[in-house]
Amino acid sequence: MLTVLVVDDDFRVASVHQGFVEKVPGFRVVGQAHTATEALEMADRLQPDLVLMDVYLPDGDGLDVTRTLLGGTDVPVVIVISAATDVEAVRTAIQLGVVHYLIKPFGLTALAERLGAVRAARAQIAEWPPDASQENIDHLFDLLRPTRSDGDTPELEHLSPTLQLVYKSIGNTRPGLSASEVAAQVGISRATAQRYLSQLEDMGAVSLELRYGQTGRPEHRYSVRRR
Missing domain, CATH: 3.40.50.2300 (Response regulator)
Structure with missing residues (x-):
């Protein structure tokens, strides 16, 4: 740890x-x-x-x-x-x-x-091996470059119907939608929308960004991840 x-x-x-x-x-x-x-x-x-x-x-x-x-x-x-x-x-x-x-x-x-x-x-x-080679060193430096998980759009047919609706509601909106906005579009509670958005984020299908206002907590906004 x-x-x-x-x-x-x-x-x-x-x-x-x-x-x-x-x-x-x-x-x-x-x-x-x-x-x-x-x-x-x-x-x-x-x-x-x-x-x-x-x-x-x-x-x-x-x-x-x-x-x-x-x-x-x-x-x-x-x-x-x-x-x-x-x-x-x-x-x-x-x-x-x-x-x-x-x-x-x-x-x-x-x-x-x-x-x-x-x-x-x-x-x-x-x-680390005692007789490290150039390949070992190159590999170490390569590891420090993060591997992005961006991939193709997830196969919608493998998602539950509600999850599909949540994903489609976001579309290509910029700067993304909040959980409350998604809930209003899909017709579900904000808590349910938040749960599905978190699931889509874990799948790598959407990105979470924070928008900082003058007061209060930063707003969470979700957008479809770019390929």
Whole structure:
């Protein structure tokens, strides 16, 4: 079981990301930090295997925190999760040795793909041969590139009638539909729509994205996955 520290200045967003992580087999969140100071203290105390690192923190820069963590002795794997897309931030992340960089907002599938890549690479390192070849090294680097699960549209005839209706209701809408909107279109309860949408997401048929408003919790919106 790989332990994870979630770092994000927004308490609500940190909780959403923790929920995402805990849906991925083999990972367990051991803490949430909301400032640079907390991130350094908790990383030192908890010794997580993986840190999900926000860039914009109220008392510092997440990349400076990353520099400190990766310059220590018990070095975690770091995945940056941020709205920062400027070239300086991306270049710094690469130079520091960050393994992945996810732009907010992102869905469960995007994070799960990268967590799966990290898990596979860790397993490979644990079985590293003493006489490693170039092929071994190439394979390790390849593992850190997430394998997307995008495939063809699922065979609708194999889905239950209600699941087919839920899937078809989404269509190619952008930026997707909420569970409440799907429920209204199909004529089912919101709870039922949410259950079927989660099932379609697990199948890789739809993508979940979060839309962040001014107040309240982020809105979950679902769209058909692109091939």
